[in-house]
Amino acid sequence: xxxxxxxxxxxxxIQIQGQNLEKEYSAIESKVIEWRHWFHQxxxxxxxxxxxxxxxxxxxxxxxxEVETGVAHTGVVGLLKGNKxxxxxxxxxxxDALPVTERNDLPFKSNVTSEFRGEKVGAMHACGHDxxxxxxxxxxxILSKHKDKIKGTIKFIFQPAEEGPPPGEEGGALLMVxxxxxxxxxxxxxxxxxxxxxxxxxxxxxxxxxxxxxxxSFVINVKGKQSHGSQPWAGIDxxxxxxxxxxxxxxxxxxxxxxxxxxxxxTVGKIKSGVRFNIIPExxxxxxxxxxxxxDMKEKLxxxxxxxxxxxxxxxxxxxxxxxxxxxxITYNDPDLVEQMLPTMQSVAGTKNVQLQKAVxxxxxxxxxxxxxxxxFFFLGGMTPGNTESFPHHTPDFLIDDAGMLLxxxxxxxxxxxxxxxx
Numbered sequence: 001x002x003x004x005x006x007x008x009x010x011x012x013x014i015q016i017q018g019q020n021l022e023k024e025y026s027a028i029e030s031k032v033i034e035w036r037h038w039f040h041q042x043x044x045x046x047x048x049x050x051x052x053x054x055x056x057x058x059x060x061x062x063x064x065x066e067v068e069t070g071v072a073h074t075g076v077v078g079l080l081k082g083n084k085x086x087x088x089x090x091x092x093x094x095x096d097a098l099p100v101t102e103r104n105d106l107p108f109k110s111n112v113t114s115e116f117r118g119e120k121v122g123a124m125h126a127c128g129h130d131x132x133x134x135x136x137x138x139x140x141x142i143l144s145k146h147k148d149k150i151k152g153t154i155k156f157i158f159q160p161a162e163e164g165p166p167p168g169e170e171g172g173a174l175l176m177v178x179x180x181x182x183x184x185x186x187x188x189x190x191x192x193x194x195x196x197x198x199x200x201x202x203x204x205x206x207x208x209x210x211x212x213x214x215x216x217s218f219v220i221n222v223k224g225k226q227s228h229g230s231q232p233w234a235g236i237d238x239x240x241x242x243x244x245x246x247x248x249x250x251x252x253x254x255x256x257x258x259x260x261x262x263x264x265x266x267t268v269g270k271i272k273s274g275v276r277f278n279i280i281p282e283x284x285x286x287x288x289x290x291x292x293x294x295x296d297m298k299e300k301l302x303x304x305x306x307x308x309x310x311x312x313x314x315x316x317x318x319x320x321x322x323x324x325x326x327x328x329x330i331t332y333n334d335p336d337l338v339e340q341m342l343p344t345m346q347s348v349a350g351t352k353n354v355q356l357q358k359a360v361x362x363x364x365x366x367x368x369x370x371x372x373x374x375x376x377f378f379f380l381g382g383m384t385p386g387n388t389e390s391f392p393h394h395t396p397d398f399l400i401d402d403a404g405m406l407l408x409x410x411x412x413x414x415x416x417x418x419x420x421x422x423x
Contacts, residue, residue, distance in 0.1 A: 024142050025410055032138040032409060033402045035059075037108035039130035043097030043123040045114050046161035047171045049074040052095050052133070056158050059137050063144040065156070072175040076158040078140060082150025086420050090155040090182065090190040090373075091412055092173075092366060093129070093136035094162035100126040103396035117167065126398040128195040128382060133158060135193070135408040142413050152420040153185055162365055164327065173368040182372050189337055190375040191415055192366045193408055195382040198390045201404040203381035204349050204411065205357040208338040210262065211377060212331035213291035214298055215363030216324050220245060220286040220309055222273075223319040229278035236317045238284035239273050245286070245312050245320065252304050257297065264301060265291040265361050291361040293330060329367035334374035341376055344418045348411050362393075376415075380408045 053074045060067045060078040068077045101122025102110045114123040165171030227235025249266045273284035292298035306322045313320030345354045382400040383390045391397040
């Protein structure tokens with residue numbers, strides 16, 4: 001009976017606290033939308049987020065939060081210490097845009113142009129990072145007013161270059177970790193979210209363990225022997241060899257990979273060879289991506305690709321090498337942390353709106369934070385309910401409903417309070 005009374009009292013205290021915060025959530029929503037529109041109109045590419053970082057830092061400073069700038073080039077880190085000692089939690093938002101020319105007809109449409117790999121390009125928040133930034137700014141504002149409710153410390157990590165740093169530069173989560181963003185004070189757990197244009201507003205989706213794939217890039221160089229196009233027998237055709245390699249790589253997926261356990265992908269995204277219609281060239285180059293959700297599977301795929309590329313080329317009289325580089329690690333949600341925070345998510349969004357999903361083969365460099373500390377990364381609905389047409393991320397027509405952001409603010413705020421205040 002005493003336990004029942006205690007639970008009732010605890011439930012009442014949480015409800016009262018929730019009611020108090022509901023007023024603040026209602027008040028903050030218009031600000032979050034306004035911030036998001038500003039970021040959307042002023043997108044900046046990876047490692048070049050100067051104005052973005054300045055706006056974030058100014059906001060955090062106005063809240064009395066301790067601020068560090070210039071982290072991993074353009075990142076911003078805010079430190080909010082509660083009135084009582086305790087654990088340390090990190091909340092992360094990515095802040096960079098993509099080299100995409102926007103095709104939407106929004107009042108806050110991006111008309112910005114920038115430079116990407118030496119070319120003039122449009123710039124657009126075509127993956128929702130503008131919403132992530134605005135959401136975390138809202139969370140910071142609410143929590144800064146409730147230091148008395150915080151038992152411990154919260155780090156607000158605004159991360160640049162999630163889409164990858166420019167060639168020849170370091171950046172993103174990997175560089176932030178390298179520079180010690182998870183230390184001084186040491187972080188006990190980290191949370192992050194990603195808005196999704198094909199998930200309805202009001203819905204949260206999650207998966208314990210491997211939730212997003214490790215991404216790797218590969219470069220295959222094929223060496224043949226040049227000859228006249230009318231005399232293929234006088235040369236060794238690197239284009240033919242490339243075609244056979246592409247075909248062979250797909251058998252690694254379809255015939256050698258246990259796809260009932262986890263998904264895997266090998267994609268050749270570009271082939272470059274030859275200069276003229278009647279010349280069999282000397283060489284060819286292919287580049288592409290590998291996606292895996294299991295470390296053993298990743299190792300086996302890498303090994304087989306290197307073997308197969310070389311063997312196929314040799315079978316046709318040529319030579320070939322395959323060089324594989326890591327881009328991101330597996331986005332791995334700590335099962336215990338997911339179990340601990342699931343009741344919080346359900347209480348905020350409603351049980352039916354918190355949905356278990358299958359893993360996706362997209363990638364996130366949030367994974368580098370999770371490699372160091374337990375982390376939980378989830379997906380937030382950004383599609384207008386009932387919408388019959390939604391556009392994928394990284395496209396000119398990508399669109400997010402502003403109404404989806406408030407749930408992100410509520411969820412990250414309450415997850416922070418519940419994690420820190422749990423005995």
